Amino acid sequence: MEQSGLMEDASQVPAPRRVGLFVTCLVDLYRPSTGFAAVRLLETAGCEVEVPPGQTCCGQPAFNNGDSATARAIARSIVERFEGFDHVVAPSGSCAGMLRRHLPELFADDAPWRERAERLAARVHELTSFLVDVCGSAAVERLRGAAPPRGVRTATYHDSCSGLRELGVREQPRHLLAAVDGLDLVEMRDAEVCCGFGGTFCVKYPGISGRMVSEKVENIASAGADAVLAGDVGCLLNIAGRLGREGRPVRVFHVAEVLAGMAERGIGEPASGAAGTGAVAGSSRG
Amino acid sequence: MIPESHRFPDRAGLALADEGLRLALDRARQGFIGNRRKAVDALPEFQELREAARRVKNHTLANLDLYLERFESQATAAGGQVHWAADAAEARARILAICREAGARTVTKGKSMVGEEVGLNEALEEADLEVVETDLGEYIIQLAGETPSHIVAPAIHKTREQIRDLFAEHHAPLGLGAPGLGNAELVARAREVLRREFLRADVGITGANFLIAESGSTVIVTNEGNGDLSNTLPRVHVVIAGIEKVLPGFEDLSTVLRLLARSATGQEMSVYTTVSTGPRRGEDLDGPEEFHVVLVDNGRSAMLGGEFREMLRCIRCGACLNHCPVYHAVGGHAYGWVYTGPMGSVLTPLIVGLDKAHHLPNACTLNGRCEQVCPMSIPLPTMLRKLRTRGFERGFGTRTSRMGLAAWGFLARRPAVYGSATRVAMGILGWLGRRRGAFRRLPLAGGWTGVRDLPAPEGETFQRAWRRRGARR
Numbered sequence: 098m099e100q101s102g103l104m105e106d107a108s109q110v111p112a113p114r115r116v117g118l119f120v121t122c123l124v125d126l127y128r129p130s131t132g133f134a135a136v137r138l139l140e141t142a143g144c145e146v147e148v149p150p151g152q153t154c155c156g157q158p159a160f161n162n163g164d165s166a167t168a169r170a171i172a173r174s175i176v177e178r179f180e181g182f183d184h185v186v187a188p189s190g191s192c193a194g195m196l197r198r199h200l201p202e203l204f205a206d207d208a209p210w211r212e213r214a215e216r217l218a219a220r221v222h223e224l225t226s227f228l229v230d231v232c233g234s235a236a237v238e239r240l241r242g243a244a245p246p247r248g249v250r251t252a253t254y255h256d257s258c259s260g261l262r263e264l265g266v267r268e269q270p271r272h273l274l275a276a277v278d279g280l281d282l283v284e285m286r287d288a289e290v291c292c293g294f295g296g297t298f299c300v301k302y303p304g305i306s307g308r309m310v311s312e313k314v315e316n317i318a319s320a321g322a323d324a325v326l327a328g329d330v331g332c333l334l335n336i337a338g339r340l341g342r343e344g345r346p347v348r349v350f351h352v353a354e355v356l357a358g359m360a361e362r363g364i365g366e367p368a369s370g371a372a373g374t375g376a377v378a379g380s381s382r383g
Numbered sequence: 384m385i386p387e388s389h390r391f392p393d394r395a396g397l398a399l400a401d402e403g404l405r406l407a408l409d410r411a412r413q414g415f416i417g418n419r420r421k422a423v424d425a426l427p428e429f430q431e432l433r434e435a436a437r438r439v440k441n442h443t444l445a446n447l448d449l450y451l452e453r454f455e456s457q458a459t460a461a462g463g464q465v466h467w468a469a470d471a472a473e474a475r476a477r478i479l480a481i482c483r484e485a486g487a488r489t490v491t492k493g494k495s496m497v498g499e500e501v502g503l504n505e506a507l508e509e510a511d512l513e514v515v516e517t518d519l520g521e522y523i524i525q526l527a528g529e530t531p532s533h534i535v536a537p538a539i540h541k542t543r544e545q546i547r548d549l550f551a552e553h554h555a556p557l558g559l560g561a562p563g564l565g566n567a568e569l570v571a572r573a574r575e576v577l578r579r580e581f582l583r584a585d586v587g588i589t590g591a592n593f594l595i596a597e598s599g600s601t602v603i604v605t606n607e608g609n610g611d612l613s614n615t616l617p618r619v620h621v622v623i624a625g626i627e628k629v630l631p632g633f634e635d636l637s638t639v640l641r642l643l644a645r646s647a648t649g650q651e652m653s654v655y656t657t658v659s660t661g662p663r664r665g666e667d668l669d670g671p672e673e674f675h676v677v678l679v680d681n682g683r684s685a686m687l688g689g690e691f692r693e694m695l696r697c698i699r700c701g702a703c704l705n706h707c708p709v710y711h712a713v714g715g716h717a718y719g720w721v722y723t724g725p726m727g728s729v730l731t732p733l734i735v736g737l738d739k740a741h742h743l744p745n746a747c748t749l750n751g752r753c754e755q756v757c758p759m760s761i762p763l764p765t766m767l768r769k770l771r772t773r774g775f776e777r778g779f780g781t782r783t784s785r786m787g788l789a790a791w792g793f794l795a796r797r798p799a800v801y802g803s804a805t806r807v808a809m810g811i812l813g814w815l816g817r818r819r820g821a822f823r824r825l826p827l828a829g830g831w832t833g834v835r836d837l838p839a840p841e842g843e844t845f846q847r848a849w850r851r852r853g854a855r856r
């Protein structure tokens with residue numbers, strides 16, 4: 098606790114948390130809707146959200162392919178851009194995991210930078226775990242009652258690997274989804290098994306990746322849900338791509354879009370709207 | 384066994400096309416995962432045990448020279464002989480010499496991964512010794528002329544029908560017909576044939592799951608009891624073991640044993656846990672006349688001194704393979720050498736050379752399930768990443784992937800260029816993909832679109848949209 102026993106003044110309202118949104122490159126490039134949904138959720142939870150300019154990538158492609166020098170250069174610019182915030186939140190378990198678990202590793206031989214990286218890493222959160230674990234139950238109450246995407250009654254949740262195993266994200270998204278009006282969550286078989294995305298893995302070893310994602314898609318279909326949700330756009334692109342290739346009519350959304358009531362055009366759906374709305378999601382900043 | 388790991392992509396392709404393999408792997412995986420889960424859930428102190436085992440092994444590795452010397456002196460005091468082999472060739476030569484001195488013609492073998500690692504069978508057969516594998520799985524693949532595809536269950540890739548046919552073919556000269564298809568019938572047949580071999584063998588060679596420093600003993604765990612027969616019936620017993628197998632004492636053994644079978648097969652204990660200490664003593668009713676232990680380094684001391692030391696905690700339980708989605712997809716033979724799955728993807732490059740196996744650490748999604756189940760808490764994904772770093776530094780990987788990566792790295796370090804390049808690219812892609820919502824094919828994206836559609840981006844990048852709308856704020 099950083100609070101001393103003295104209250105600053107009579108006003109009982111705590112200062113809003115200043116949150117820097119780490120957009121992630123996939124949300125930035127592919128799925129702005131997810132970013133706008135994340136902003137709405139954070140603001141509803143009482144945070145003041147900023148999107149520091151000049152964001153690119155968390156550095157995983159370089160880090161996971163052994164190019165530490167590039168990963169380190171990217172890491173420095175992330176530290177500089179984000180160290181002024183109370184918290185850094187990413188709508189991705191994979192990128193949050195990179196920043197929280199691996200950023201300091203990159204500076205093993207550089208004590209000053211390592212300390213800065215460590216200080217930042219400790220304040221990085223995946224979106225759903227930030228809402229539940231940091232913002233707390235009052236904030237979660239305020240998020241209740243979103244309307245599910247049109248035509249979606251049941252959804253199943255895929256646990257992305259890094260969020261699950263590096264950050265312990267499992268119950269948080271399910272807890273939040275339970276508060277969406279009229280949405281039933283059904284569990285698929287092997288929800289915690291990798292979908293075969295794995296960053297550059299999926300294009301370097303397409304045969305193996307293809308086998309993995311077809312098993313995932315099989316399990317999604319067997320669960321009988323109208324939609325599949327996850328906390329990572331990477332997994333979702335992979336899953337949506339395979340669902341589309343097999344012609345399976347399951348819709349695909351980032352969990353934030355559903356929680357914010359902003360899920361309209363699913364991933365991989367035509368712009369005119371398979372859901373028949375024609376509107377582009379994320380037209381409001383809440 | 385000659386490493387074929389550099390051909391991983393081709394071998395994986397063959398494996399993916401093999402429907403029989405898929406069935407065999409599916410069945411095995413459900414069994415292994417479910418049984419481990421039950422065994423772990425039934426043991427509330429599993430996590431504490433894991434932590435204790437990690438400590439024991441870390442302590443042992445930090446004092447490995449001391450414990451190995453202790454092991455040697457105790458084993459010698461018990462009447463055994465200890466031999467040191469710096470590499471695979473030395474290990475083969477040592478064991479061959481022991482067999483020659485014993486005038487051996489037939490050798491029975493218990494399952495030994497380090498034996499496979501150093502290519503022992505090939506060397507013995509070349510020297511005109513008859514080698515009979517006595518572990519059921521190893522026996523099956525020996526008949527089939529194959530290599531193990533799993534460190535715990537070497538013949539896991541074989542279906543029952545294939546095994547029956549193998550037996551029928553190879554047992555005909557013994558005057559035996561085709562056995563039935565039931566598990567019991569297949570096992571009974573193997574036992575009948577193998578018993579004859581045990582009685583004929585001059586030398587029995589086994590591996591060791593553990594070496595006990597305080598007593599100079601070797602320990603093996605099996606479910607078939609074949610190890611015991613290889614230990615006790617032949618005149619000479621040779622144990623081949625990696626130097627990392629040593630534990631200080633029996634207390635430590637009991638800690639690690641409680642993890643091993645639960646992690647491997649979901650059993651509380653394997654059926655047989657056999658401790659061998661020296662040759663037969665005067666009053667003993669059975670046991671070998673000679674007891675040899677060949678301690679193999681073969682790259683292990685190099686691991687000890689570097690960033691891969693933690694890999695030496697491995698107790699070869701196979702849990703990481705059993706939970707690896709890549710292993711589930713391609714099976715063990717794709718890895719092209721003795722060790723497979725996550726542990727193999729770390730060990731193979733370290734033992735045979737990264738140049739011959741650089742695919743293995745890359746063929747992984749870093750999903751982390753292996754580390755989660757590893758009873759020895761080995762950070763397998765971290766080690767794979769470290770191997771990737773070495774590979775990157777040495778310039779491995781295809782030109783396209785290195786160029787793609789470099790291009791991305793260039794952009795990711797230059798926000799302004801990134802901003803305008805992505806704005807244009809996403810604008811075009813979003814517009815092209817607006818009708819169907821996804822691409823079936825796209826130039827330069829074959830790796831992606833070969834197996835799945837590529838969903839179209841929304842068009843405008845988030846950062847661009849945010850700034851544009853931010854003007855209203």
Ligand code: SF4
Nearest residue numbers: 697698700701703757
């Ligand atoms: S790495 Fe761990 S899980 Fe894999 S075989 Fe070794 S001890 Fe078992």
